[in-house]
Amino acid sequence: MSAGELFVGLMSGTSLDGVDGVLCRLGADGAWQGVIVHAHQPFAPALRERLMALQASGPDELHRSALAANAVARAYADVVALLLQAEDAPPARSVRAIGAHGQTVRHQPGLHDGCGYTVQLLNGALLAELSGIDVVCDLRSRDVAAGGQGAPLVPMFHQGVFGGDGRARAIVNIGGIANLTVLRPGLPPRGFDCGPGNALMDHWIERHQGCAYDADGAWATQGRADPELLARLLDEPFFRLPAPKSTGRDLFRPDWLQPRLAAGGPLAPVDVQTTLCELTARAIADDVRREAADATELLVCGGGALNGRLMQRLQALLPGLPVRPTDARGLPVMQVEAAAFAWLASMQVHRRPAGEPAVTGARGPRILGALHPA
Template sequence: MAESGLYIGLMSGTSLDGVDGVLLRLADEAAAVGIRVLQHAHRPFPAELRDELAALNQAGADEIHRAQMAAIGLAAVYADVVSDLLQGAGVSAAQVRAIGAHGQTVRHRPDCGYTVQIQAPALLVERCGMTVVADFRSRDIAAGGQGAPLVPAFHRAVFGQAGEALAVLNLGGIANLSLMDADGATLGFDCGPANVLLDVWAQRHLGAAFDAAGAWASGGTVQPALLRTLLADPYFASPPPKSTGRDYFHLPWLQGFLAAHPGLAPRDVQATLAELTAQSVARDLRRHLPAAQSLVVCGGGASNADVMRRLRQALPGVEVVDSSARGLPPQQVEAAAFAWLAARALAGLPGNLPTVTGAAGPRVLGAIYPA
């Protein structure tokens, strides 16, 4: 019999660095509030799977078969993370109410009425013996929303405090902001690229998966002319609700701008990309929540010391801290959000915020695959 209050969340994001999983307990399961993370686990993607997931973001031959095989591979990594969580916490599968599995986004086209997160939830049920909740985004899109970001509701539940104007920034492949006014009103949207461009540029010029701690970028010189042209892209000025991904911000997007600025040193381009992330976030924060005194940063980018330094420089007077200061380490936040969304789904509670996504109203999110 499943023990009330235990949930697993699994997240593999746009940065393609692997899978983060958490085992958490909800203090009040009926209301899906009061979380405590009991265990965290991370598994990197095998190189072949990572390359295939990246390739599936663009049109290619035999996509249907390749996507299904990648989904099977992803389920294997998910199952390994679940096993790590259970063993680390000394918990059995029978004690867990459900797994919330985000899947891997390979296309995000709310403008066309769809989003695709590939995974194999039925296979995950068979591998793990637990109920799985998946496909969180499509119901919001069906209701006229963007389907993203979905984490602002969780950020409000976990980090929000009455009377405080607070901003929460997730730095994954894409940077997204959750903005909570002192009266509780919440806005959220994708600001623009974060790790997605920083990583692809580092892979091309360093031969490394990413620029560790932003050390390479920190020694470069921001190129003002390039930065101005990047920030002039229409996405940055478009009003929320808005969301984006690798469909829009990818290497060809960057190369289109670099063609007008030939001869730049690769390290200076990296520094400019880091500054692009900081400046786009700072502009959106000043535009939409100028009263914010704190910016809580989560996601893998919170460990990028260079980007964090740039954020502090771009936001004088705003306290910029990683989410550990609010009780939840950066790498655990998104996985915890999808465990929480799974609990919301099983309780029949809405998981979206229409003020964030633009959906016609609150909706229960997720497809449930019973154990």
């Protein structure tokens, strides 16, 4: 194995729980060589509140978004510092680049004018200034400009890490939104967004229990899934759309949930939580059966992999398919997406296309991301 190059990957997803960062090593061709160190830092409550508010239109959005992008850059820089302070970590000058996702506040590809847009808040120039390292960010917009969905971007990385052994395999990342990757020997990866991951469950438990998330799915375990509410939730047209498709909090947000709740009789809050967990599990399982019936296993990453109730329901709904966290294949569940954005940065600095038209629907492969030199 060659010595490779060092990259940092930074990810803050639609769960809005904070920033995951990895310092990892990649070959010049993007070949995966492994994580050296991982760090996580929650968003400060005030920043999380500001970012949550920006998920919907409001007054003075340009000003608030610009300041939030600065704050995200500072939060990212803090995680970079944590990575480089780790024992035996190299100095900043040894890191080729940072791949930084930013915080998605709108995702509307193909809408409005035929092109649409996707917005991830991050002042990449400020992050380069604070870290002293080249920054690659705004990684979705080029794919959208080429007629693609701009998401998911991780299937090509999944192929490099979890493929190559001659077996068909499915990988689902469960963050705020759930997205599925399908790997088959000799074929390009496929992938798309399934629907809500943790976003609605997090909203509901925060509203009724004051918790940021349902730890291990413990609250959902205490309730009963309501079949009538579940049927109304699953009637959402997005679930029936063919791939390529992507979604976000633009669709699956509290004001999507509320009228579907109001259409039925009163339910105990715990039963709503259980039903929302079942919605996430059903949407994923339906897509796996439809799109990856030949898979030999389902690997799960993201925060949803830590929800015991959700993992149990996935296994129950897919009884013939082993459901395992990605740890079983050598990459811990909370490192996968950050590592993918390190990989995307490596592809950008080496001028290699990283998008997969079979996944996003773009007119062709494109070099993704904007570069802010240190």
